[in-house]
Amino acid sequence: MKKVSLLFRLLRYVSNYKLKLLGLILIALTGVGFEVLKPLPIKVIIDSVLSTKPLPNSVLNLAGNSAWMADKGVLLVCCLAIMAISAAGSALFSFWVTSYMAGFCQRLVNDLSIELYNKLQRLSLTFYHHNKIGDLLQRLSSDVFVIYYLVAQIIVPATSSVISLGAMFYIMASINLELALVALSIVPLLVIALLVFTKPMEKTTERQYQNFGSLSAFVQQSLASMRVIQAFARENLMRRKMETHVLDYNQSFLKATQVSAGYNQLSSLITGLVAVIVVGLGAVQGMNGTISAGDLFVFLGYITALYGPVNSLSIAIGTSVVISSRSKRLFEILDSQEFVTDNPSAIAPSGIFGQVQFENVDFGYGLQNEGKRTLRNINLTVPAGQTVAIVGPTGAGKSSLISLLSRFYDPWKGRITLDGQDLRDLPLPFLRENVALVLQEPFLFPMTIAENIGFGNPDATPDEIRAAAQAAQAHDFIVRLPQGYDTVITETGTSLSGGERQRISLARAFLKQAPILILDEPTSALDALTEAKVFAALNSMTFGKTVFIITHRLSAIKHADLIITLKDGAIVESGTHQNLLATGNTYAQMYNHQQIA
Numbered sequence: 001m002k003k004v005s006l007l008f009r010l011l012r013y014v015s016n017y018k019l020k021l022l023g024l025i026l027i028a029l030t031g032v033g034f035e036v037l038k039p040l041p042i043k044v045i046i047d048s049v050l051s052t053k054p055l056p057n058s059v060l061n062l063a064g065n066s067a068w069m070a071d072k073g074v075l076l077v078c079c080l081a082i083m084a085i086s087a088a089g090s091a092l093f094s095f096w097v098t099s100y101m102a103g104f105c106q107r108l109v110n111d112l113s114i115e116l117y118n119k120l121q122r123l124s125l126t127f128y129h130h131n132k133i134g135d136l137l138q139r140l141s142s143d144v145f146v147i148y149y150l151v152a153q154i155i156v157p158a159t160s161s162v163i164s165l166g167a168m169f170y171i172m173a174s175i176n177l178e179l180a181l182v183a184l185s186i187v188p189l190l191v192i193a194l195l196v197f198t199k200p201m202e203k204t205t206e207r208q209y210q211n212f213g214s215l216s217a218f219v220q221q222s223l224a225s226m227r228v229i230q231a232f233a234r235e236n237l238m239r240r241k242m243e244t245h246v247l248d249y250n251q252s253f254l255k256a257t258q259v260s261a262g263y264n265q266l267s268s269l270i271t272g273l274v275a276v277i278v279v280g281l282g283a284v285q286g287m288n289g290t291i292s293a294g295d296l297f298v299f300l301g302y303i304t305a306l307y308g309p310v311n312s313l314s315i316a317i318g319t320s321v322v323i324s325s326r327s328k329r330l331f332e333i334l335d336s337q338e339f340v341t342d343n344p345s346a347i348a349p350s351g352i353f354g355q356v357q358f359e360n361v362d363f364g365y366g367l368q369n370e371g372k373r374t375l376r377n378i379n380l381t382v383p384a385g386q387t388v389a390i391v392g393p394t395g396a397g398k399s400s401l402i403s404l405l406s407r408f409y410d411p412w413k414g415r416i417t418l419d420g421q422d423l424r425d426l427p428l429p430f431l432r433e434n435v436a437l438v439l440q441e442p443f444l445f446p447m448t449i450a451e452n453i454g455f456g457n458p459d460a461t462p463d464e465i466r467a468a469a470q471a472a473q474a475h476d477f478i479v480r481l482p483q484g485y486d487t488v489i490t491e492t493g494t495s496l497s498g499g500e501r502q503r504i505s506l507a508r509a510f511l512k513q514a515p516i517l518i519l520d521e522p523t524s525a526l527d528a529l530t531e532a533k534v535f536a537a538l539n540s541m542t543f544g545k546t547v548f549i550i551t552h553r554l555s556a557i558k559h560a561d562l563i564i565t566l567k568d569g570a571i572v573e574s575g576t577h578q579n580l581l582a583t584g585n586t587y588a589q590m591y592n593h594q595q596i597a
């Protein structure tokens with residue numbers, strides 16, 4: 001997307017608050033008006049108090065011909081005017097603009113953050129496989145401020161700069177057109193400087209923020225895996241990698257800063273040079289008597305004041321380059337394809353029985369024509385209320401198969417139905433409300449244990465949370481913790497053992513009371529006794545539910561209604577424990593091997 005169209009797209013968020021923006025610009029312009037007025041009382045002092053020039057008509061009209069308009073009276077009024085202009089213009093309006101702008105821009109940042117967050121929630125896991133969390137974090141917490149800069153460093157300063165330049169030029173031209181035109185030559189010179197610097201600024205800024213994203217991602221991953229780093233004593237290796245990331249970032253930061261400082265300095269140089277020329281020419285005209293001392297003072301005042309708006313215009317233009325590069329990183333998220341989409345015309349059925357059917361399902365993680373096929377021609381019927389166990393060697397596709405049930409991904413080919421209805425024709429939130437999931441890696445939030453379990457059902461009462469914990473064999477260890485159910489879990493959950501985390505995760509799924517329960521190795525971290533208790537509890541908790549369970553401990557699923565064996569992404573056998581044992585094939589071999597071991 002082109003730089004200008006990126007800026008226009010960003011502008012659309014601002015256009016939701018047209019009136020507020022207009023208010024902000026009006027306040028800023030009033031401040032500018034005071035700035036433009038600043039040299040005028042001094043001109044009156046120089047020309048009409050210190051010299052003999054009559055008072056300007058505008059002042060006479062205001063004051064009338066009153067007697068107090070003698071020199072000292074004029075001097076006093078001019079001094080009061082200077083004070084009022086400075087107090088109102090510089091102090092009051094600067095404060096007002098700053099606080100108004102902060103509130104307004106923060107609201108824009110909030111809007112954009114929420115839109116990004118909503119989009120991130122809709123994106124399927126495929127997106128997360130291709131993007132690093134640290135980089136996304138950086139986009140959401142830092143790049144999102146581009147909208148702030150768009151208003152605070154471009155729209156408002158550029159508008160007030162253009163208007164104040166216009167007003168100053170008008171007054172200067174009415175004093176001396178020739179000098180005013182020389183002053184205006186700043187504009188084409190600055191445009192040339194900008195043309196030279198745009199590309200390098202764009203490139204270096206983009207690189208800088210890419211490197212910053214990589215650095216954030218590396219730090220985030222390192223912190224999350226500190227235990228592994230320490231266990232393998234790989235601190236030096238990771239430090240060297242960190243140094244490389246920091247160095248890359250520093251170099252790109254340095255380049256971006258040098259290029260943008262180069263542009264700023266060149267534009268300052270141009271402004272300064274033109275100002276010197278105008279001062280010189282003005283002084284010559286003053287000596288020739290073609291311009292009064294007061295007018296020359298106004299002129300010189302504006303020439304110095306001209307630097308402010310011209311400079312903020314050039315900064316605004318430079319910032320627009322930076323902003324467009326950074327906003328690209330946000331629009332990349334907003335434009336990411338939602339591979340799993342919610343069908344807007346889908347109607348939720350009044351209830352769910354729980355019959356699940358896979359019909360000729362093929363699936364892979366990449367795009368259909370590019371990626372490797374992970375599941376091939378899966379045909380499977382699970383009647384409502386039955387328990388199906390999925391077994392097979394590691395990497396066979398077991399977790400992939402069950403991830404299709406929650407529509408984390410959609411099949412490449414074929415379809416999966418729930419009570420005869422294609423999952424893609426069910427509202428996505430409805431489907432996921434009706435599926436409870438225990439993942440292989442139990443994830444806990446940095447909240448209390450009660451909140452972690454209650455995540456399965458936010459309306460659950462403390463008694464229901466406790467009952468779910470009891471069923472998952474978690475209650476006993478929870479009440480032994482100093483704060484019991486109110487114990488806050490550390491960010492990574494490392495304050496609990498693997499088995500404890502697993503049981504909390506199980507309790508969360510139990511609490512959800514969904515008609516379909518998916519358990520991906522739910523007891524792999526439990527000792528044999530606790531595992532037996534969990535499985536005993538499972539029998540009562542899963543009554544009437546359709547259950548998919550993946551486990552490597554085959555003795556635990558002997559009573560499943562159906563067992564399927566997956567190998568290289570295909571179902572190679574299915575039946576009950578007894579049937580499969582009788583065949584002597586893969587399942588029987590794995591089972592017998594475990595019995596001996």
Ligand SMILES: Nc1ncnc2c1ncn2[C@@H]1O[C@H](COP(=O)(O)OP(=O)(O)OP(=O)(O)O)[C@@H](O)[C@H]1O
Nearest residue numbers: 129365366374392393394395396397398399400401
């Ligand atoms: N996000 C992913 N992107 C690409 N390939 C993946 C992804 N997740 C899994 N795979 C691949 O899909 C295949 C099946 O993986 P899956 O996790 O479904 O196997 P599994 O039978 O559950 O294994 P395990 O018993 O070890 O958990 C593997 O080859 C794996 O490398």
